[in-house]
Amino acid sequence: MTLQGIIILIVIIFIIVIIVKDKLNKRFIKEKFEDSNIIVFGKKGSGKDLLFQLVINLRKKKHYSNIVYNKKTEIICIDQLSVSPNTYELAIQGKFIVVPKIFEESTDAYISDGGIFLPSQYDHQLDRQFPSFPIFYALSRHLYKSNIHINTQSLTRVWKKIREQADGYFKTAGVINFGPWLFLRVRYYDKYETAEANMSPLASRFMNKYARAEADQYLAMHGLIKDMFVFIPKKSIHYSTRYFHDVFFGLPAPVRGAGKKKLVSGESKKEESK
Numbered sequence: 367m368t369l370q371g372i373i374i375l376i377v378i379i380f381i382i383v384i385i386v387k388d389k390l391n392k393r394f395i396k397e398k399f400e401d402s403n404i405i406v407f408g409k410k411g412s413g414k415d416l417l418f419q420l421v422i423n424l425r426k427k428k429h430y431s432n433i434v435y436n437k438k439t440e441i442i443c444i445d446q447l448s449v450s451p452n453t454y455e456l457a458i459q460g461k462f463i464v465v466p467k468i469f470e471e472s473t474d475a476y477i478s479d480g481g482i483f484l485p486s487q488y489d490h491q492l493d494r495q496f497p498s499f500p501i502f503y504a505l506s507r508h509l510y511k512s513n514i515h516i517n518t519q520s521l522t523r524v525w526k527k528i529r530e531q532a533d534g535y536f537k538t539a540g541v542i543n544f545g546p547w548l549f550l551r552v553r554y555y556d557k558y559e560t561a562e563a564n565m566s567p568l569a570s571r572f573m574n575k576y577a578r579a580e581a582d583q584y585l586a587m588h589g590l591i592k593d594m595f596v597f598i599p600k601k602s603i604h605y606s607t608r609y610f611h612d613v614f615f616g617l618p619a620p621v622r623g624a625g626k627k628k629l630v631s632g633e634s635k636k637e638e639s640k
Contacts, residue, residue, distance in 0.1 A: 391594040395536070396424045398554065399474070399515060402533030403503065405524065406517040407561070413538040413550045414517040415605060416598060418476050420550070421515075423602050430475040432483070436604040444483055447475060447514060449505075450498040457501065472511045479610075480516035481523030489526050500527040521562055535561035547597045557589035567591040 367375070398404060399421045406414045415433075422435045429435070430442045452463050477483065484492065492499075506512050518524050521535065535558065539551040555561035568584040568591075606612075608619035 388595070388597050391596050392420070392424060394554070394592070394594065395552070395596070396421060398534050398536075399513070400425070401513075403506065403513045403531065404515045404534050404536060405480070405521065405529060405532045406515070406536045406538060407519065407521040408538035410519055411541070413541040413548075413552070414519075415478055415607070416541060416548065416550055416603070417536060417538055417552060418478065418515065418517060419603055419605055420596060420598050422476070425474075428470065428473055430469065430473060431478065433478045433609045434605060435476065442475065444477060445496060445499070447502050448496065448498040449502050449509070450496075452501060453497045454501065467510075469510050469512070474512050475514045477514065477516045479518065480525075480528070481518035481520060484516070484525040484528060486523050486526055486529075492525050493527070500525075500531065503528055504531050521558075530558055532558065537561065537564070544597070546600055548600060548603075549595060549597055551593070551595050554592045554594070555589065560588045560591060565591060567593055 395417070406417050408414050415435075419435055422429055422438075426438075428438045428440065431439050432441065432444060433439075434441065446468065449465055452465065456462065502509065503514055506514050516524060516528065516532075521529060533556075535555040537553045537555070539553060542549040542551075553567075555565075565588055568581055606619070611617070611619040
């Protein structure tokens with residue numbers, strides 16, 4: 367085989383490996399969202415809503431949210447996620463109050479900017495004013511066979527009763543423009559303490575005969591930590607990265623590069639996610 371042929375073969379193998387890895391990573395992410403209450407956290411522009419969009423596209427189901435992700439989004443107010451007037455006190459006493467069932471079965475909710483709408487600096491106030499929300503969150507699988515997913519810039523910015531009851535955590539690490547695709551890097555944690563500490567996976571040590579035992583010990587202490595990447599076609603992105611511009615100002619956001627007076631709603635939807 368010629369050198370050119372070897373190079374072509376290596377490139378083909380590399381592309382196949384990337385495609386397979388991308389598919390496996392998407393399957394892993396989809397399954398975690400299907401099985402668990404997930405919190406996604408990461409800096410501004412790191413891809414939090416983009417990850418939500420990916421999962422919503424993969425699942426192809428109706429969903430509830432406080433922003434629009436696609437035609438299957440039903441907008442709700444966050445305080446609807448409740449079994450009010452039931453509280454922990456009433457539950458402890460076994461004095462349950464029957465409430466109407468308002469959501470569809472097996473329909474998840476996605477809350478964007480949870481650090482703004484459920485802020486940890488108001489933990490005590492949230493405890494007093496919305497005592498039924500944490501009950502709904504913890505029992506969402508019992509109540510509706512569904513999950514509630516939240517994204518936030520900082521994990522500790524979300525209401526304590528919520529962030530410590532989540533089943534898994536994804537940290538978004540950045541978005542790269544790649545032609546017709548966006549390349550998103552994410553890290554998964556299954557323990558809150560590990561996610562809060564921003565720990566990294568254990569580095570591979572192929573030549574270390576103790577590597578397997580070390581990896582098992584690391585897993586036992588810190589839980590699963592998994593780095594991965596996914597490719598997302600830009601044409602599959604349907605949410606506006608400036609949705610709350612419309613909500614708070616009552617005006618569509620300005621188009622990038624357009625004059626200050628030109629306002630067009632939704633034109634920013636394919637920019638990099640927040």
